[in-house]
Amino acid sequence: MRIASLQNQRGPFLGVRRGDGYLDANAALPDLPRDLGAALRAGLLDRLAELAALTSIDGLLVRDAAYRPLVTDAGKILCLGVNYADHAKEASIQKPDYPVVFSRFATGFVGHDVPLVRPRKSTHFDYEAEFLVVIGRRGRAIPAERALDHVAGYALLNDGTIRDYQTRTSQWTVGKNFDRTGSMGPELVTPDELPPGARGLTIRGRLNGETMQEASTADMVFDVVSAIAILSEAMTLDAGDVIAMGTPGGVGFVRQPPVFLKPGDVFEVEVDGIGTLRNRIVDEA
Incomplete structure (x- = not known):
């Protein structure tokens, strides 16, 4: 469904x-x-x-x-950073032994086929192709063997990031939360349509039709089961909460020269079996 x-x-x-x-x-x-x-x-x-x-x-x-953004009323939008080994390497960050977690907020997201907005304050607008998990059943201290019982489904996310603001401090919150810089959708795909934990699917990020990111979801450092089990050690995961599972290598800021999103660009996130999330880029009015 x-x-x-x-x-x-x-x-x-x-x-x-x-x-x-x-x-x-x-x-x-x-x-x-x-x-x-x-x-x-x-x-x-x-x-x-x-x-x-x-x-x-x-x-x-x-x-x-x-x-619209797939989940407009999530109590928590939790995002995993450097959760693919190749992205950790390209960003010169050690592969984490424990999930790197940050939060995004609802005002940062638009839906599928709705423009992403490059802010007036920066031209360092980067793309991050990801898939996400939507929690369907409340739980705390969820054992790994029951983690997938708490999943309502999966969707796609572009964790659009304002890189110069992200690196101003050791905390990434501001650079990850400019209004309308991320997208979420297009559809919640229920688990019966996908492999357990959405594992082993090809994920791609395309800029103007050119593939910039490509990996398998089997390459994640922490998979869906681990993320749910570890996060729920600390906090209650409620129905409607979102966990974004991180981006693979190939992001724009590490390229030579760097590649940042500009007005007129179109960025697509694609995961086999889930679909394609597409957004064009406009400048903030």
């Missing part, structure tokens, strides 16, 4: 993929929250699955909606 956070002239809604369109889940289920996190916290994923199986869809199919 594939679920998107969408918006049209009638307002925001959740859509369940059907062919070349989406079933309007809120039209079919009037009590369904319009944000994915709230729907997961209410335990309504099974009702969405029932909707996906409907054979009669008269009046429910929508083809003219815009994408």
